[in-house]
Amino acid sequence: MAEITEVSKQKSVSLSDRQKDIIQKFAALGSLFVLIAVFSFTSSAFFTIDNGMTVALQVTSIALLGIGATCVIITGGIDLSVGSVLALSGVVAALAVKDYGTPVWLGMMIGILTGAICGWINGFVVTRLRLPPFIATLGMMLIARGVALQITGARAVSGLGESFGELGNGSFLRVVNIGEDGFPTVVFPGIPYPVILMVVIAVAVSFMLNRSVLGRHIYAVGSNPDAARLSGVNVSRIVSFTYVLSGTLAGLTGCVLMSRLVTAQPNEGVMYELDAIASAVIGGTSLIGGVGTISGTAIGAFVIGILRNGLNMNGVSAFTQQIIIGLVILVTVWIDQLRNRR
Amino acid sequence: MESRPTEHHGSVPGIATTATRGVPASSTEFLLRLDNISKEFPGVRALSNVHFDLRRGEVHAVCGENGAGKSTLMKIISGVYQPSGGTIIYKGEERQFSSTRESEAAGIAIIHQELNLVPHLSVAENIYLAREPRRGFLVDRKKLRADAKRCLDRLGVDINPDAPVRGLSVAQCQMVEIAKALSLDAEVLIMDEPTSSLTEQETRLLFKVIRDLKASGVGIVYISHRLDEMAEIVDRVTVLRDGRYIATDDFGATSIDAIVSKMVGRSLEEKFPDRTSVPSDEIILSAEGLSRAGVFRNVSFTLRRGEILGFAGLMGAGRTEVARAIFGADPLDAGKVTLHGQALSITSPRDAIAAGIAYLSEDRKAQGLAIKMPVDVNMTLANMEAVSNRFGLIDFGKHATAAKEYIDLLNIRTPSIKQPVRLLSGGNQQKIIIGKWLFRKSKVLFFDEPTRGIDVGAKLAIYRIMDELAAEGIGVVLISSELPEILGMTDRVAVFHQGRITGVLETKKTDQEEIMRYASGYGRRDGERHG
Numbered sequence: 001m002a003e004i005t006e007v008s009k010q011k012s013v014s015l016s017d018r019q020k021d022i023i024q025k026f027a028a029l030g031s032l033f034v035l036i037a038v039f040s041f042t043s044s045a046f047f048t049i050d051n052g053m054t055v056a057l058q059v060t061s062i063a064l065l066g067i068g069a070t071c072v073i074i075t076g077g078i079d080l081s082v083g084s085v086l087a088l089s090g091v092v093a094a095l096a097v098k099d100y101g102t103p104v105w106l107g108m109m110i111g112i113l114t115g116a117i118c119g120w121i122n123g124f125v126v127t128r129l130r131l132p133p134f135i136a137t138l139g140m141m142l143i144a145r146g147v148a149l150q151i152t153g154a155r156a157v158s159g160l161g162e163s164f165g166e167l168g169n170g171s172f173l174r175v176v177n178i179g180e181d182g183f184p185t186v187v188f189p190g191i192p193y194p195v196i197l198m199v200v201i202a203v204a205v206s207f208m209l210n211r212s213v214l215g216r217h218i219y220a221v222g223s224n225p226d227a228a229r230l231s232g233v234n235v236s237r238i239v240s241f242t243y244v245l246s247g248t249l250a251g252l253t254g255c256v257l258m259s260r261l262v263t264a265q266p267n268e269g270v271m272y273e274l275d276a277i278a279s280a281v282i283g284g285t286s287l288i289g290g291v292g293t294i295s296g297t298a299i300g301a302f303v304i305g306i307l308r309n310g311l312n313m314n315g316v317s318a319f320t321q322q323i324i325i326g327l328v329i330l331v332t333v334w335i336d337q338l339r340n341r342r
Numbered sequence: 343m344e345s346r347p348t349e350h351h352g353s354v355p356g357i358a359t360t361a362t363r364g365v366p367a368s369s370t371e372f373l374l375r376l377d378n379i380s381k382e383f384p385g386v387r388a389l390s391n392v393h394f395d396l397r398r399g400e401v402h403a404v405c406g407e408n409g410a411g412k413s414t415l416m417k418i419i420s421g422v423y424q425p426s427g428g429t430i431i432y433k434g435e436e437r438q439f440s441s442t443r444e445s446e447a448a449g450i451a452i453i454h455q456e457l458n459l460v461p462h463l464s465v466a467e468n469i470y471l472a473r474e475p476r477r478g479f480l481v482d483r484k485k486l487r488a489d490a491k492r493c494l495d496r497l498g499v500d501i502n503p504d505a506p507v508r509g510l511s512v513a514q515c516q517m518v519e520i521a522k523a524l525s526l527d528a529e530v531l532i533m534d535e536p537t538s539s540l541t542e543q544e545t546r547l548l549f550k551v552i553r554d555l556k557a558s559g560v561g562i563v564y565i566s567h568r569l570d571e572m573a574e575i576v577d578r579v580t581v582l583r584d585g586r587y588i589a590t591d592d593f594g595a596t597s598i599d600a601i602v603s604k605m606v607g608r609s610l611e612e613k614f615p616d617r618t619s620v621p622s623d624e625i626i627l628s629a630e631g632l633s634r635a636g637v638f639r640n641v642s643f644t645l646r647r648g649e650i651l652g653f654a655g656l657m658g659a660g661r662t663e664v665a666r667a668i669f670g671a672d673p674l675d676a677g678k679v680t681l682h683g684q685a686l687s688i689t690s691p692r693d694a695i696a697a698g699i700a701y702l703s704e705d706r707k708a709q710g711l712a713i714k715m716p717v718d719v720n721m722t723l724a725n726m727e728a729v730s731n732r733f734g735l736i737d738f739g740k741h742a743t744a745a746k747e748y749i750d751l752l753n754i755r756t757p758s759i760k761q762p763v764r765l766l767s768g769g770n771q772q773k774i775i776i777g778k779w780l781f782r783k784s785k786v787l788f789f790d791e792p793t794r795g796i797d798v799g800a801k802l803a804i805y806r807i808m809d810e811l812a813a814e815g816i817g818v819v820l821i822s823s824e825l826p827e828i829l830g831m832t833d834r835v836a837v838f839h840q841g842r843i844t845g846v847l848e849t850k851k852t853d854q855e856e857i858m859r860y861a862s863g864y865g866r867r868d869g870e871r872h873g
Contacts, residue, residue, distance in 0.1 A: 213726040213734045220723055223712035230671060230709055231724040231778065232695040290714055 027335055028283060028299045035303065039310030046313055053171075053189050057260075059305035060194040061086075061269075064253045065276035066283075066297040067205050068246030073280055074209075074222045075239050076289030077133035079246045081122060081140035083272035086254030087265070088148040089115040093255050094157040094264030097164060104163045108255045115251020116244055118144055123240030137243075141273070148266040157264040167193055168260030194256045201249070206294035218242060222289030278325070279304055282332045303328065372431070373398045373561045374419070374450075374530055379428035381414055381585075388414045391428070392587040394580055396530060396561040401552060401575050403564045403593070406582035406605055407825065412565050415582070416532050419563070420452040421445035433529075451523035452532040457515045461508035466490030468507050469522045493521040497551050513544035520551060531555065532563040537571060538658065549575050567656050569598050569862055583607050598864075599855065606825055606854035614830030615806045619813035621649035621833050626817040627699075627786050629668060632677030637663045638841035641677070645786065645817040650808060652828040652849065653821040655838030655861045661821045662704060664838075665788040669701035670694040681786065695724060698785035702775050702792060704821070710775045711763050718745035718759040720774050725782040748777035752807065769800025776807060786817040793827065805831055825854045839863040 040047035065082045072079045093111025096102045102110070118140055125136040174190030209215035217238045220228040229235050253272075258264040281287065282303055283296025304325060311321045374396040381389040389411045396402050404412050417423045419430070421439030430437050432448060439445040442452070459468045466486050467474070475485040490503040499517045507515060516536060523531050533552075537545045552562060552575050564576060572579070572593065579596065581588040581604040588604045627645040632638065638660035645651050653661040666672045668679055670688040679686045681697055688694045694701070703709035711720050722729050722744055729741040745759040752773040756766055763771055772792060779787055789808065793801040808831060812818045822828050828835050829849060836846045837860035845860045 211735050213730045213736060216719065216723070216726060216736065219715065220712050220719070223715050224708075226709045227712050228723070230669075230691050230701065230703060232692045233723070234690075234692060290712070 043313040056195045060198040063301035066279035068249040069276040070280045070297045071242040074292045080137040082250040083269040084144035085118045085250040086269040088144040089251035090254035090258035091264040112251040116248040119244040119247020123243035127236035152266045165262035375431040382426045400577040401562045403576040403579040410582040411585040449529040451528035453519045455535040466503035619648040622647045630678045649833045650818045652832035652835035659838035660841040700779035700784035701788045704790040713764040716760045769796045788819045790821045
């Protein structure tokens with residue numbers, strides 16, 4: 001008798017668990033659709049291919065940083081340094097091209113490598129010096145920003161040449177008709193390279209998390225670091241990897257952003273780390289660790305991007321936007337808490 | 343620091359009343375009396391019909407094995423738990439304490455084994471924490487210091503009331519706790535394993551303080567595993583076993599042997615499977631001279647093929663610590679571990695796992711399982727190489743097959759391989775951990791308290807699995823605080839006492855009393871001071 005009741009209790013619990021999971025996923029995705037519907041209604045320019053591409057482009061930086069943040073947060077850590085690291089990486093890439101005459105691709109590789117090194121240092125400080133991730137990456141946030149301002153003398157690096165702007169401004173499958181009057185008309189704006197980059201990386205990291213041993217270990221470390229260690233998982237290496245990944249993606253984001261502006265700004269990316277963390281959290285990543293998906297983070301990044309874009313188009317002030325996004329974060333995390341409370 | 347022994351009496355609030363009470367006149371009346379106390383937790387009866395009484399000015403020891411119900415009883419006296427049945431009579435009145443605050447207000451103080459002091463505050467601030475003397479909104483520091491100093495002087499201990507607690511020794515902290523209890527007008531003082539981390543000399547000082555407290559009429563409830571020390575201070579002893587009241591005796595009229603046999607009982611009607619494996623002479627694992635500073639020293643043992651070796655001893659005797667060190671979870675300072683004739687150099691659990699050693703932690707939820715993750719993930723976590731290709735990608739077919747194989751083999755009850763393990767029962771969780779190590783093809787398994795918190799039926803299943811593993815040639819070490827389990831399942835038993843192995847006994851030729859004697863540092867019968 002006791003066993004039967006126990007089993008039935010388990011079943012009912014697991015069912016409501018699944019329901020809660022679905023509700024959570026649906027809540028984020030559903031609110032995304034609601035946002036799109038509302039903005040389409042209030043602004044005729046919102047639901048167009050052009051604006052769609054604009055939103056996608058705007059979302060890339062949040063999403064790329066959010067993907068890194070998701071992996072770090074799944075292990076139970078946090079990375080506050082990505083906004084500064086992207087600035088440092090961007091200016092390093094620009095300086096390499098401008099002052100040392102490296103080819104653009106090599107300059108950008110150096111920029112991305114800079115991000116990776118910052119991430120490696122974060123990982124070292126967290127796993128070897130055993131500082132709390134919040135402190136370790138707070139330090140890196142200040143250091144990377146300081147270095148970026150120092151090496152540029154706090155001035156923007158411009159005059160980088162047209163090829164530097166290719167990554168950020170070019171697009172794939174762009175169809176342009178040159179009319180008889182000689183003016184081009186854009187038939188299809190094409191898919192911007194940054195958007196392609198975002199999709200490829202999101203798919204790759206998602207694959208890594210779900211299908212590879214590495215991904216399994218990332219979840220295991222976040223779920224229970226002691227159990228993971230006692231099961232033979234190299235916890236330090238796994239944690240370090242996530243910081244390196246986050247730093248590398250910050251470096252890439254920096255190159256993309258600077259390329260789009262064709263100018264490297266040492267003050268670029270301030271507070272981007274918070275957007276990245278917010279997108280992960282809105283997408284259901286738990287700050288306690290062990291839980292999180294890339295699809296969720298992508299939805300979270302789009303929620304933030306569409307909110308900004310749609311509110312802009314409706315003439316809502318930047319201040320009000322901040323208030324609204326803040327409320328969205330509170331409400332989604334509250335829903336997440338409800339889901340986990342039992 | 344100067345001490346003024348003559349000024350002790352009369353000046354400290356609360357102590358004055360206890361100090362002036364005539365001891366002989368009131369020594370026969372009960373200060374505290376518990377009748378027919380029962381306590382039930384969901385699914386467990388922790389105490390049934392327990393009696394206990396305490397007189398003024400006596401030290402009354404409570405003895406029993408781990409899990410006998412001592413802590414539960416103390417928590418009922420101090421108001422942490424409320425009894426499910428029975429009466430508590432305190433100073434002639436029937437009382438029911440609904441919190442420690444209430445029991446403290448009534449004059450019952452408890453000093454826990456893990457001391458509860460705030461390390462960054464001073465001694466005086468700790469003694470009067472949350473009860474600081476005030477002058478307006480501010481703490482009256484002068485009075486605080488003076489009051490604390492009087493409490494400490496009363497104990498005859500030389501501790502600076504301004505010193506931060508983090509710089510004190512364990513013994514000094516204990517004195518601060520006692521001073522705090524006295525400042526609370528305590529008439530009943532409960533001490534839980536007070537000498538467990540004290541040196542010989544510090545123990546002397548503690549006993550002197552206890553004798554002074556007795557003389558001033560405080561009733562002391564004294565819990566300890568160290569029976570040898572009790573003769574010095576204990577007046578009466580009550581024995582509990584499996585949550586039941588066994589007996590109360592005058593300490594002078596009984597013997598250590600009699601107490602021990604009451605603690606362990608005679609009954610061995612536990613359900614254990616017949617052992618099928620037969621130990622051979624082939625040695626699988628041997629450990630020589632393992633030491634870790636302050637934790638264990640010079641530990642040596644061998645494990646033979648087909649054998650189940652028990653690690654017995656009291657909590658904190660070093661059994662778990664030795665297993666963890668062999669497994670690479672904690673560092674080893676010295677010693678050699680040999681597996682199948684090969685010397686191992688293990689610096690992390692990964693090395694140990696690669697060599698074929700597995701450790702099933704005593705705390706399943708904190709250290710054994712990724713509790714939120716599903717059954718299959720936990721089952722394969724230690725052997726991902728077997729379910730992935732050379733690019734590090736998981737083969738989900740193999741993954742599911744492996745999980746199902748061990749679910750069937752170990753008869754694990756789960757609705758699916760995707761069920762989060764936190765929704766399974768303790769027995770099934772333990773089987774998943776066993777499955778994890780079997781899938782890893784481990785050669786030696788350390789089971790640390792494998793049946794703790796598991797119901798009887800599941801226990802039997804775990805015992806069967808251990809026997810089958812031994813029969814297949816896997817070395818099994820069973821760390822257990824339950825002596826019936828040690829006697830029922832092992833071939834030999836290594837008994838630990840304070841970080842050393844005090845004896846390795848043939849299970850068939852020993853009994854609970856002998857193991858308990860080794861576990862409390864007594865050793866052979868001729869080494870006794872009592873009886």
